[in-house]
Amino acid sequence: MPASRTPQDVLARIRRHAAQDPTGVALVVGETTLTYREFVLASAGLAGRLSAAGVRSGQTVVLYQRQSAQTVVGMVAALWLGAAWCVAEPGQPPERLRALVRDVDCGAVVHGGTDAAGEPYTPPELNALREDAPRPLALLANRCSTEPAAGPGARTDVADAYEAVPAPAETSGAAPAYVITTAGSTGEPKAVVVTRDNLARVIEARPEKPGCVTFSPCRLSWDGSLLLLFHALCTGGTAVLPDHRQLPDAAESAALVLHWRVVYAGGPPSYYRLMLPHLAGADAHLREVILAGEVFPLGLLDQHRAVLPRTQLRNEYGPTEATITVLAHPVAGTYREAVPIGRSLGGQSAYVLDERLRPLEPGRLGELYLGGGQIALGYAARPGDTARHFVADPFTRRRGARMYRTGDLVVLDERGEIVFRGRADGQLKVRGVRVERHGVEAALEDHPAVGQATVLGVPDRHGDTRLVAFWSPAEPGGILPTARELVEFCTGRLVGQAVPGNFHLVDSMPLGPSGKTDEDALRALLGTDTAAAGDVCGTDPATAEPPPEARPDGWHGWPEPQGAVARLWSRVLGHDDFAADDSFFTVGGDSRRVVELHLCLQREWPGAVRVGQLFDLDTVESQAELVAAVKPAAPPARGAATGTPEPGDDAGTPGEQQ
Incomplete structure (x- = not known):
């Protein structure tokens, strides 16, 4: 839609549909249903x-x-x-x-x-x-x-x-x-x-699909959840969302898709991967899945086609500052390297520019700038940041037009589609949120015992990014903080996704020929021990040796099954600095690690725990009581293959699978 035309306000559209069809189902969140009236x-x-x-x-x-x-x-x-x-x-x-x-x-x-x-x-x-x-x-x-x-x-x-x-x-x-x-x-x-107007434009940029059922398996604090929510409400459809208890459980989210016969769904690739094993047969009604917020993993395409061959995939891109989504690419065929993030939608503009704001030819690496009527006002109470990132748009005659500097490095391919290549400013996408790792390093270095910190993004077994922090002491021989203390210190200063999941103490940072920190050398310290980078349960939890920083000395003498649960905590968190009554979420746990912990518990005690329970029963003590009545799984036979149970491997009800 041209940026000069005024879109229809979303509230007016919602009220109009409420007047036309007051008894139609407008909203489903978990088990709660509201009509339009x-x-x-x-x-x-x-x-x-x-x-x-x-x-x-x-x-x-x-x-x-x-x-x-x-x-x-x-x-x-x-x-x-x-x-x-x-x-x-x-x-x-x-x-x-x-x-x-x-x-x-x-x-x-x-x-x-x-x-x-x-x-x-x-x-x-x-x-x-x-x-x-x-x-x-x-x-x-x-x-x-x-x-x-x-x-x-x-x-x-x-x-x-x-x-x-x-x-x-x-x-x-x-x-x-x-x-x-x-x-x-x-x-x-x-x-x-x-x-x-920003919100109204992004809704009007989509083809109207009256009366459709949509599903977003995302938190409403992430703007990616808003697209299908308001598209349904503005077109007389039904918007389906998981509630806070269902959010971490991909099986329960998939059950909502099947129960409500969802037509359009969307979310980050990492969560969609967990839902896929539970969506068999959904392509009878599920026409399209929109993936956004993370780099599209190539391996996910084959997984999707095996389960939902009749459902179209779309890879979309849009920073919060440009209102949810600006570029889109229908995923079809095969890809050798990366799935493009696509072309601009609804009259929005996308420019690949050099450092002097000159357009670059196809194949040349440049920074992505976005323009059009979806560009946000800016950052609240931060005029300096707003001025740096929201700049005048020299490519349009529209008075006062601005473009947003994304910081993303891209190329324009031979078909005129944009392909993402990385970040220009050290940012990483962690669980759908942009995190500037140098800012995380600065926060860590504010701790009086930390002399220098380097934060790296390390892929886990699914290809998702996890933050790993390396730090050196401020003074030799000083009192060193524990991993839990560093987590607590960071939690008070950073958004949740910016808090590292693992902390590695080094005597000093290795330096490369230029005198800068040698990040390759730090990565080498991780070696092949992917558990140190947050890839837990890569082997049988009953037999795997915990990483060096997670030896079971901290819980020596604990009664079983507390000791067994604690060992799994150690593997998930990457440290053993916790007590039996500590909350999982105060010692480095988050929603992604809850899913990983559930996978480990499920392998050791099949069917004993649903992932949603781990948010309320969040201590070693309470989880040990939960599994105490269940017979542990038999260890694999000698020579048998061991590995991570993929979502859906374990038999059980949809709520028991993850």
Whole structure:
């Protein structure tokens, strides 16, 4: 769509479909179902409560809650008021949450916290907000959902939960619609401000497919989840999402795709790979899968075709600063090197330029710049960063047009398609989020015991990037921090994806001929021990020798099965600095490592644990109690092949497979 034409606002489109088909299913999150009437009434009702709390047009509503239907209701409620939304994951360090609230002109923090008795309470990190921050507004879970839906025809009555249904605010398309945080040059989050017109344009750039069912297996704090969500809501379709308990379980996500007969799905390649073994037969209704957020692994193409031969794949590309997606490539045929990220969509512009902003011929390596009506406003409260990355577009006559400097190195191939070659500034994609490794190094070097740090991106067995940190002491003979202390130190300063999963102590950094750190020498220190780089369970967990930094001395004398569970923790985390009652997520664990831990536990105790349980039962003690009643798997026969159980290898229900 030409950048000069004004697109139709997404809220107006949602309300129109609610008027045309009020009983149609608009939203499914986990087991909760909302019709268009219920969804619009819930959003309007929350908008009334926010307005009564003093939220003004142009402010930001921070949605501090685990993923649920009420999260999406909160997003549309913010639009209703002419405000923006920002989804923030619970459990963030108070200083990070405080910085976000400060930077985005936060009008309210909406959360769904309840205690064990179901009574509302304010999470302690919200109480740590500075005094001039907005008073957190509690959003009770039963405000927009009651009992789980019984099936496709079930309904959730929410109309009685609200009294005030205010008229939508008159808002300019240039007003902010949402804020997404992304890693900055210091490793600290930067808040990208995206306008209502930006969002409307990316939806209108897609061919309209009225009434279709879409699925995004992603967190709503990642903008990649928004494309199919709003495409469905703006075209009278049904948007299906996993809730916070289903998100880490690819089998449960696949079950949603099959149950709701999803037509269009999208997400990062690494997660789609885990879903594939559970999607057999889905190509009877699944027309297209959009993969984005990570480099497309060539091996995934054959896996996809073996399971879903009739489903089209698309490789798409778009940084947060250019509103979700700008380039697309229909995946077809075979590829010798890399799958292209494609051509520009919907009247957007893509330029391959040299350091003097001159267009380069096909085959020449250059930096990718993006232009058009999807370019975001910039970074909240960071005018310097905004000026550096959002520059004037000299290739258009449109007044005030800007282009975004992506920092991605690309080439234009002979067919006119863009092929990704790497990063110009040391950034890495980790679980779909851009992380600048030099910023992570700077954060580590802020620790008084760390003299120098080097952070590398190391592929695991799936080809996904994991961060490995090498560090040398500030003073010889000084007190050295443990791996857990370094994780805790980094967690308070960096986004979750920027926290290294493994820490390796070296006497000093090896230097190359130029005097710079010899990264190849550091990689050589990892050797062939992929477990040190986060590739766990590469051999039989019952017999594999743990890496040197993960010897079982730290849990010597622990009763079984705690000792066995602890050994698996060590292999997943790359260290043994944890106690029996430590939370997995405070000693270096994250959502990806939960999946890896589940694979290891599943191999040793088949069927004992579902991956979703590991988020609540997150200590060695609790997990040992869970597996205690299950007979351990028999060790493989001498000479038998051992290896990582791929998702779906173990028999069981869809919820037991991973």
